[in-house]
Amino acid sequence: MRGVPLHLLLGLGALLTLAGYAHRLGFLPSAVVGVGLGLYGVLALWGLRFGLRHALLLLGLLAPWFPPALFLAPLLFAGLFARNFSEKDQGAFYGWALVWPALALLLVWHVFPTFYAFYLSLFERVNFLRPAAFAGLENYRILLQDPLFWRALGNTFWYVVFTVPTGLLLATFVAILLNTRVAFLGLYRTLFFLPYITALTAAAAVWRWIYHPEFGFLNWLLRTPGLDWLNTPTGVFALLLRPLGIEVQGFWAGPSLAFVAVMAMSVWHFLGYQVVILLAGLQAIPKEYYEAAELDGATFWQRHRLITWPLLSPTTFFLFTLGLIGAFQVFTQVYVLTPTGGVLQDTLTLAFYLYNKGFRDSDFSYASAIAMVTFLIILALTLVQRRVLERRVNYEV
Amino acid sequence: MRFRLSLLGVHLVLLVGGGIMAFPFYWMLATSFKSPQEALQAQPVWVPERIKPANWLKAARLGDSPFFGGLGPGRSVALFFPGPEAPPPRALVPRSPGAFFDPVADGTKVEVARGEGGWRVRLTNTGEAGFRRVPLVVLWPKGAPLEPPLPPDALRSQGEYWRLEWVNAVPGALGYVFHNYLEAWNAAPWGRYFFNSFFTAFTQVAVGLFLAALAAFALARIPFPGKEAVFVLILATMMVPGEVLLIPNYVLLARLGWLDTYYALIVPWLASVFGIFLLRQFYLSLPQDLFDAARIDGAGYLTQLFRIALPLSLPGLVSYGIFTFLGAYNALLWPLIVTQSPEMRTVQLGLQAFVSEAGSDYGALMAASTFVILPVVLGYFVAQRQFIQGIARSGLK
Structure with a gap:
């Protein structure tokens, strides 16, 4: 049986329902909804050509009183008559019907907000207190001259440079050791894995206690009583070079001691995840390669440099990408360890700055501008990384 | 002999590394049993008085x-x-x-x-x-x-x-040993916090799984017009980092009047791109013959999904469930933004509030951290294999 493209009607109905709600909330002009409703009506009327029962579809026009009617009508119609559809029509209808619930949620909570964030960033200080004035790209201009933004970006840079290689190296090392069919594998894996599943908030609270200047365990261990790890804004390079009589300033002073403390905690937290992923990657490498290498007299170091490293590169690449993206979203551990963003905002990260601007200063437009710039940077980095690094990644086993 | 030595070395390295990884947990537990004076010592107290059995009898x-x-x-x-x-x-x-x-x-x-x-x-x-x-x-x-x-x-x-x-x-024996736990528990409505967290997490898992399974099945197994477009759209939403969505989703929730409700905690995260991809991968790996046979027996798409695809993709469902649960239970930033009243706090938020209120009562603070991470850790020990494999699966392409 040939019939109306029911999946189109369903899709249109779902979209229009969303549009109807958007209109009620003041996101959309009523004209859009009107045009959509007209379109739906025309399609439904056209359906009448294929049989009078298609009149059921016209129920959707009750939408002004009951918005969900727009997609409930096609669903009802399909429920009643789907058996008579052709194979192709059934596929089309069920495909869309199954995709729409998730798709609608994605459209509302992921796709629309992405554009709305950009829209918001074009205004001057949007908040709930007063109507906003259009400002064009002014927020972005201010942002590029904002020292705090650059500081947050610099911190993110250091975060990547410090934590990603450290975490990957440590995790690879541990994974290789665990992969030697060592006894008590389960115990060791649990030891390394547990930090990852503990909540960052709780873990950060514990580390804050370990970093405590007077009674913290770390200061006892290192015999550095009174060292206030989380409130020391001096850069670590500056601290290291000072005994040599070299003074470094600004960006090149490196991340502050406080931020390095945050990073150490982060490496601890995420190490288990990396170990588990790398271990899975290692176990996927055929044993024969190692046996052959051993016959040829390859040393431990040669085996891992020539077999493990290249064959593990897709996993490493995946973890590297994840670490890079994760660095732009560091918030929880910073918020718990240094609730104010550190002395002189030295532990400020992009996500934290966004939170400060948006929810402490109630400046939604500026916060949106930060979000958009972050988005662009991540996008650019991902593309560059794809181009430069992925070529070296060996996907064949 | 050489072999034995190297094995010993592996164990030694793993033990030391595992010890470092596990130390914060030990320190958290030890502190949670300490009296204020024991906690605030420059010289660490390794075994607090309260966990010595002789003292339990006295108490x-x-x-x-x-x-x-x-x-x-x-x-x-x-x-x-x-x-x-x-x-x-x-x-x-x-x-x-x-x-x-x-x-x-x-x-x-x-x-x-x-x-x-x-x-x-x-x-x-x-x-x-x-x-x-x-x-x-x-x-x-x-x-x-x-x-x-x-x-x-x-x-x-x-x-x-x-x-x-x-x-x-x-105190009585339990009151003596768990003094800090009782103090921490009575200092805030933790029962309510736990309910909020579990309710949020379980709803997200259940509804999210259902929606993701529907969409993933359609994308993997049903030929329908526009499938590629939907797929690309979903792929594209994956590129958008979470922090871009914070501000616009907050504004959207505010317009809906959903701030400080369970809707705000749950609804924006129901549709998960990660879940859709994971399950789609699973459904693609199932043999086509299975579905052809079902089709010949007269099974429609819904029957195929619920009777064949879902039961066979149980590992994928578990993997997704664990990830979503961990993400929801451990989240701090989102609940921090969208809730204001103490009744709507999740455990992480409650813990964060406790961190800033508890001052120098580190025993109670560590006790609170302990019971906040306890459900997840218990879950890990009950379903260790599922946890590890579920997490490992997220790294495989």
Whole structure:
């Protein structure tokens, strides 16, 4: 049986329902909804050509009183008559019907907000207190001259440079050791894995206690009583070079001691995840390669440099990408360890700055501008990384 | 011999590494059993008094119930201090506000009387109501040997006397050991927080799984027009980092009037791109013959999904479920933004509030951290294999 493209009607109905709600909330002009409703009506009327029962579809026009009617009508119609559809029509209808619930949620909570964030960033200080004035790209201009933004970006840079290689190296090392069919594998894996599943908030609270200047365990261990790890804004390079009589300033002073403390905690937290992923990657490498290498007299170091490293590169690449993206979203551990963003905002990260601007200063437009710039940077980095690094990644086993 | 040595080395390295990874957990647990004075030591206390079994027996004798202690109206309890006849010790229930103060215990009568070979401090509840705890201070002359019936929570020097302080002189065994846990639990409505967290997490898992399964099945197994477009759209949403969505979703929730409700905690995260991809991968890996056979037997798409694809993709569902649960239960930033009232706080938010309120009461703080991470850790030990494999699966392409 040939019939109306029911999946189109369903899709249109779902979209229009969303549009109807958007209109009620003041996101959309009523004209859009009107045009959509007209379109739906025309399609439904056209359906009448294929049989009078298609009149059921016209129920959707009750939408002004009951918005969900727009997609409930096609669903009802399909429920009643789907058996008579052709194979192709059934596929089309069920495909869309199954995709729409998730798709609608994605459209509302992921796709629309992405554009709305950009829209918001074009205004001057949007908040709930007063109507906003259009400002064009002014927020972005201010942002590029904002020292705090650059500081947050610099911190993110250091975060990547410090934590990603450290975490990957440590995790690879541990994974290789665990992969030697060592006894008590389960115990060791649990030891390394547990930090990852503990909540960052709780873990950060514990580390804050370990970093405590007077009674913290770390200061006892290192015999550095009174060292206030989380409130020391001096850069670590500056601290290291000072005994040599070299003074470094600004960006090149490196991340502050406080931020390095945050990073150490982060490496601890995420190490288990990396170990588990790398271990899975290692176990996927055929044993024969190692046996052959051993016959040829390859040393431990040669085996891992020539077999493990290249064959593990897709996993490493995946973890590297994840670490890079994760660095732009560091918030929880910073918020718990240094609730104010550190002395002189030295532990400020992009996500934290966004939170400060948006929810402490109630400046939604500026916060949106930060979000958009972050988005662009991540996008650019991902593309560059794809181009430069992925070529070296060996996907064949 | 060489082999043995290298194996020993592997174990040694793994043990040291695992020890470092596990140390924060040990430190958290140890501190959670410490009295304030034990916690605030420059020299770390490795085994707190409260986890020594000998002290449990002592504590069990104090209070109405051997487990939970307490002092009912009209009841009294005697603490026996062996010591010489003169000079006499002094005992009091502290009245000045501070760490060792409890207004409920105000009506307690304290008598010090000479007993056989020592002094008897008798506490009598003269009030109408029973209470859980009675703080006590005993001033003990410095010349006399000190053998308190229960190790004091704090011991200070005060002129001619030792000042012995107990946060609770009628603890019972459990009340003594888990003093910090009880304090932390009673300091905030944790029951409500736990309910909020579990409700949020489980709803997200259940509804999210259902929606993702529907969409993933359509994308993997049903040919329908526009499939590529949907796929690309979903792929594209994956590129958008979460922080871009914070502000616009907050504004959207505000317009909907959903701020500070369960909707705000749950709805924006229901549709998960990660889940859709994961399950789609699973459905693609199932043999086509299975579905063809079902089709010949007259099974529609919905039957195929619920009777074949879903049961066979159980590992994928578990993997997704664990990830979503961890993400929802451990989240701090989103609940922090969209909830204001204490009734809507999740455990992580409650813990974060507790971190800033608890001040220097690190015992209670670590106790709170412990019970916040406990559900996930317990879950890990119950379903260790599923956890590890579920996480490992996220890294495989």
